[in-house]
Amino acid sequence: MSTDNSGSSPRAAVPDDVPGAAVSDPPATDREGVLRPAQTGQTDDVSDVGEERPHIDEAERQRRFSDWIVPELPFLARVSRSMSRTGAQAEDLAQDTLLKAYRSIDRFDGRYPRAWLFRIARNTAINRDRRRREQVAMDEESMDRVPDREPGASDPAVQVDDAVYDELLENALDALPPDFRVLIQLVDVEGMRYQEAADLLDIPVGTVMSRLHRARRRLRAAVAGTHLDRSGNASVEVGVEAT
Amino acid sequence: MTAQQEPSFDCGGDLPVDCAQVAVYVQSFIDGEHVSISIEALEVHLDRCAPCGLEADDFRRLKVALARRKSERSMVDLLRCCCQSILETGKL
Numbered sequence: 001m002s003t004d005n006s007g008s009s010p011r012a013a014v015p016d017d018v019p020g021a022a023v024s025d026p027p028a029t030d031r032e033g034v035l036r037p038a039q040t041g042q043t044d045d046v047s048d049v050g051e052e053r054p055h056i057d058e059a060e061r062q063r064r065f066s067d068w069i070v071p072e073l074p075f076l077a078r079v080s081r082s083m084s085r086t087g088a089q090a091e092d093l094a095q096d097t098l099l100k101a102y103r104s105i106d107r108f109d110g111r112y113p114r115a116w117l118f119r120i121a122r123n124t125a126i127n128r129d130r131r132r133r134e135q136v137a138m139d140e141e142s143m144d145r146v147p148d149r150e151p152g153a154s155d156p157a158v159q160v161d162d163a164v165y166d167e168l169l170e171n172a173l174d175a176l177p178p179d180f181r182v183l184i185q186l187v188d189v190e191g192m193r194y195q196e197a198a199d200l201l202d203i204p205v206g207t208v209m210s211r212l213h214r215a216r217r218r219l220r221a222a223v224a225g226t227h228l229d230r231s232g233n234a235s236v237e238v239g240v241e242a243t
Numbered sequence: 244m245t246a247q248q249e250p251s252f253d254c255g256g257d258l259p260v261d262c263a264q265v266a267v268y269v270q271s272f273i274d275g276e277h278v279s280i281s282i283e284a285l286e287v288h289l290d291r292c293a294p295c296g297l298e299a300d301d302f303r304r305l306k307v308a309l310a311r312r313k314s315e316r317s318m319v320d321l322l323r324c325c326c327q328s329i330l331e332t333g334k335l
C-alpha cells in the first residue's frame with residue numbers, strides 16, 4: 001500500500017478502487033447491484049475523469065471521515081472478513097479501504113456510506129485477488145506447470161454472498177429476544193460449553209439447549225436463501241416455530 | 244432435554260435413527276456436546292438423508308459465521324486505531 005501523496009495534496013490521490021460516482025446509489029439499487037455477479041467484474045471503471053471534484057479542506061475531510069466512515073467500522077470489519085481468507089488479509093483490506101475512503105471522500109456526498117464503503121472494499125478485494133492470481137500464474141509458469149485456480153481463492157460472487165449473509169445475520173441477531181441472543185453470544189460467539197452458559201445464567205442445561213435450538217432456527221430462517229443457489233438445491237425449508 | 248420442533252420431513256428409510264431424533268440431537272452434535280444416541284448412527288443419517296444433512300450444513304455455516312464475530316470485534320478496535328492515525332497524519 002503506497003502512502004505517498006497523502007495529506008498534503010489529497011486532490012492528486014485518486015485511488016483506483018474508488019467508485020467514481022459523485023452521488024451514491026440508493027441502497028436498493030446498490031443491493032441489487034451487489035447481488036448481480038456481472039457487476040463484480042468492474043475493477044477499472046473507477047477513474048473520475050471529467051468529473052467535478054469540489055475542493056474541501058483538511059478539516060472538512062476529517063469531519064466527513066469521522067461522521068460518515070468511522071461509525072461504519074463494524075460493518076467494514078464484517079465485509080472485509082467475508083471477502084478474505086485469513087484475518088491478516090481482512091485487516092489489510094479494511095485498512096486499504098479506509099485510506100482510500102479518506103482520500104476520496106471529497107467525491108462522496110455522504111449518502112449511504114455503507115454502500116460506498118462496500119464498493120471500495122469489493123473493488124480492492126477483486127484487484128487484490130487478481131494480482132494474487134497473476135502472481136501464482138507467473139510462478140507456476142516459471143515452474144513449467146499448468147496454472148490451477150488457486151485453492152480457496154475467493155470468487156467475487158461468493159464474497160458478495162458471504163457479505164449479504166453476514167448482514168442478514170446481523171439484523172436477525174438484533175431481532176432475537178434477549179434471552180436467546182445472550183445464549184448465541186455465549187455459546188456461538190464466545191465458544192462456551194452448554195454447562196458453562198447454564199451456570200452463568202443460572203438456568204438448566206435443558207433450557208440452554210432448547211433456547212439455543214430455537215434461536216438458531218430463527219437465525220437460519222433469516223439467512224436462508226443466501227447460499228442455496230450455489231449448491232443447486234432449490235428448496236429452503238425454514239422451521240420457525242411460534243415462540 | 245427435548246427440542247420443541249417437529250421435523251418437517253421424514254426420510255422413512257431404514258436408517259438407524261429417524262429424522263425426529265436427528266432434529267433433537269443435531270445441535271448438540273454440532274456443538275460437540277454430549278448426545279445420548281450413537282454418534283455413528285447420527286453421522287450415517289446426516290450422510291444419507293438429504294434434508295437432515297442440508298439442515299445440519301446450514302447450522303454449521305451459522306456457527307462458523309457467529310464465531311467469526313469474535314475476531315471482528317478485535318478487528319474493529321484495530322480499525323479505530325487506523326482511523327485515528329489517518330485523521331492525524333493522513334496515512335496509516
Ligand SMILES: [Zn+2]
Nearest residue numbers: 254262292295
Ligand atoms: Zn433425516
